[in-house]
Amino acid sequence: MKSFVAFTKKEFTESLRTYRLVVLAAVFLLLGVMSPLFAKILPELLSGVDLGGGIVITAPDPTAMDSWAQFFKNVGQMGMLTLIITFSGIIANELNRGTLIILLTKGMKRHTVILSKFLSASVLWTASYLLCLTVCYAYTEYFWPASILSNAFLAFFSIWLFGEFLIALLIFGGILFGNLYGSLLTCLGVIVTLSLLNILPYVQKYNPIALAGGTLSLLNAQKEAADFIPVTIICSVMAVSLLVMSIVVFNKKQI
Amino acid sequence: MTNTLSVKGLSKSFGANKVIDSISFDVPEGSIFGFIGANGAGKTTTMKMILGLLPSDNGEIFVCGEKVSFGATKTNRFIGYLPDVPEFYGYMRAKEYLQLCGEIVGLDAVVKSRRIAELLDIVGLSGVNKRISALSRGMKQRLGMAQALLNEPELLICDEPTSALDPMGRKEILDTLKQASRKTTVFFSTHILSDVERICDRVAVISGGQIALSGTLAELRTKHKSNSILIKFASAIDKEQFVSAAALLMKDVKSVDMELTLRVTDIEAAQRVILRILSLNDILPLKLEVLEPTIESLYLEVAG
Known part of the structure; x- marks a missing residue:
């Protein structure tokens, strides 16, 4: 337990001093501000544009849902990409450079490394996400007061869960290959595979990728919470399995 | 222990x-x-x-x-x-x-x-x-x-x-x-x-x-004693004079520049003979040394 606390403290120091924290906070703050602002401004920019021949774009007045649509799109794409890039080296770099050798020979357990890294990355992701969500919510309320959000908790929880899944995936890839490329390619490979699988209609309901982009339909009540329960469970189970597998593989790994 | x-x-x-x-x-x-x-x-x-x-x-x-x-x-x-x-x-x-x-x-x-x-x-x-x-x-x-x-x-x-x-x-x-x-x-x-x-x-x-x-x-030094003596001369003439005078000792010799390294069986007897020859011929060597085996020589012996 002592080594867990010590190593986790080290992880936070690392995030602070290698600017990981700053990058995450800045990007997610930006996404939080950008989403409602974009929803507000875009129709105004487009309307009145004369495309020639008398064709004029008339955009409908934006609503809170447009703001949230931007939010899910931005966090689901830019946000996830930022998450992947900032955490791709979380374990890969340590293995590649050999920084863990001294600490492991001091008696720190290998599972401590994985759990501590997952915890600290999760805390950073959660904090950045909450920052983004709060800012977006505040602006959206300001522009379109008292808008109705259905299934708000599940809708916002889903994309957070997908982020957790990605962190577990990056750790697993890093453990498996011991370098940055292994970690990145594992993560991207899984995302591409899941996206391809999503073409099959009967898979969609159970595909974790749905959590990254499809939850707007929850918020605007096109779908019900029950539709997303199976995939939420599947994604959680997958994330936990990835962590367990990381520990098993790491315990057998020669370093 | x-x-x-x-x-x-x-x-x-x-x-x-x-x-x-x-x-x-x-x-x-x-x-x-x-x-x-x-x-x-x-x-x-x-x-x-x-x-x-x-x-x-x-x-x-x-x-x-x-x-x-x-x-x-x-x-x-x-x-x-x-x-x-x-x-x-x-x-x-x-x-x-x-x-x-x-x-x-x-x-x-x-x-x-x-x-x-x-x-x-x-x-x-x-x-x-x-x-x-x-x-x-x-x-x-x-x-x-x-x-x-x-x-x-x-x-x-x-x-x-x-x-x-x-x-x-x-x-x-x-x-x-x-x-x-x-x-x-x-x-x-x-x-x-x-x-x-x-x-x-x-x-x-x-x-x-x-x-x-x-x-x-x-232990290693004793076990791998080299039984070698190194003599360094002041001039090539001294060296030649010594080589001709001490023909009996010249069985296993390495000669580099002004130096001679002699490998012998009885190191003490050899030292006495060498000193006598040097003194008889009035040669003053710059250096006379019984070589200790170095780790390097041992290492090269086993790993070289």
């Missing part, structure tokens, strides 16, 4: 390549043990097996009487380890890194800060407040030494601690090792033979995956 480290019939292959072939040796308590071998001879592999970082194919390793197992081995609580190129977190300061190590080992706060202050002083980093990324190689090596000594280990394992350092840095590390050996057994690998002669009392030479030579330095 008990053995702090005991290796019995250890083997390790990487694929078809047998790196370590059934080696055995003991490191007695309190000794400074030099583990000598060329690059790629299997020194690091052996050390990693002792630390439980690599599984062995065959054989057993005991540290302080306890058997080493692959993975999270309990025997590491007896060991302080300095890897060949120690990698730290560049964004930390030396003191912060030692604090992290102390917390991982589970030292209590008072002991920890006292030990850290002591060690920073020993390795000469107490006034240094730069981040580790800004430290020189020698300073990093000294920090590595400090972290290895942090929990007052029974056994200090250093993997080529002096290889990449300048003469000053080497001297500092060797001095620290010597100082540490008062409290702990030291096992270190190297291919720098003068380091071995400077501080080791025991050595093992690994070559071709096997222990080619092992014992105390004194």
Whole structure:
């Protein structure tokens, strides 16, 4: 337990001093501000544009849902990409450079490394996400007061869960290959595979990728919470399995 | 005398390549043990097996009487380890890194800060407040030494601690090792033979995956006595005159410039004869020396 606390403290120091924290906070703050602002401004920019021949774009007045649509799109794409890039080296770099050798020979357990890294990355992701969500919510309320959000908790929880899944995936890839490329390619490979699988209609309901982009339909009540329960469970189970597998593989790994 | 480290019939292959072939040796308590071998001879592999970082194919390793197992081995609580190129977190300061190590080992706060202050002083980093990324190689090596000594280990394992350092840095590390050996057994690998002669009392030479030579330095010197005498002359004329006068001794001779190295069977008798010939012919040599076997000559003999 002592080594867990010590190593986790080290992880936070690392995030602070290698600017990981700053990058995450800045990007997610930006996404939080950008989403409602974009929803507000875009129709105004487009309307009145004369495309020639008398064709004029008339955009409908934006609503809170447009703001949230931007939010899910931005966090689901830019946000996830930022998450992947900032955490791709979380374990890969340590293995590649050999920084863990001294600490492991001091008696720190290998599972401590994985759990501590997952915890600290999760805390950073959660904090950045909450920052983004709060800012977006505040602006959206300001522009379109008292808008109705259905299934708000599940809708916002889903994309957070997908982020957790990605962190577990990056750790697993890093453990498996011991370098940055292994970690990145594992993560991207899984995302591409899941996206391809999503073409099959009967898979969609159970595909974790749905959590990254499809939850707007929850918020605007096109779908019900029950539709997303199976995939939420599947994604959680997958994330936990990835962590367990990381520990098993790491315990057998020669370093 | 008990053995702090005991290796019995250890083997390790990487694929078809047998790196370590059934080696055995003991490191007695309190000794400074030099583990000598060329690059790629299997020194690091052996050390990693002792630390439980690599599984062995065959054989057993005991540290302080306890058997080493692959993975999270309990025997590491007896060991302080300095890897060949120690990698730290560049964004930390030396003191912060030692604090992290102390917390991982589970030292209590008072002991920890006292030990850290002591060690920073020993390795000469107490006034240094730069981040580790800004430290020189020698300073990093000294920090590595400090972290290895942090929990007052029974056994200090250093993997080529002096290889990449300048003469000053080497001297500092060797001095620290010597100082540490008062409290702990030291096992270190190297291919720098003068380091071995400077501080080791025991050595093992690994070559071709096997222990080619092992014992105390004194033992090895006696066993491999070279029975050679070196004479250095002031001029080529002196040298020629001596060679013609001492024809009987000229059976096994090496002649380089003004020097003659004679290999003889009875070293004392030969010395008397040589002195007599020199005196009879009125030759004053610049140097007359009975050659001691150096670690280098021993090493070249077994590994060359």
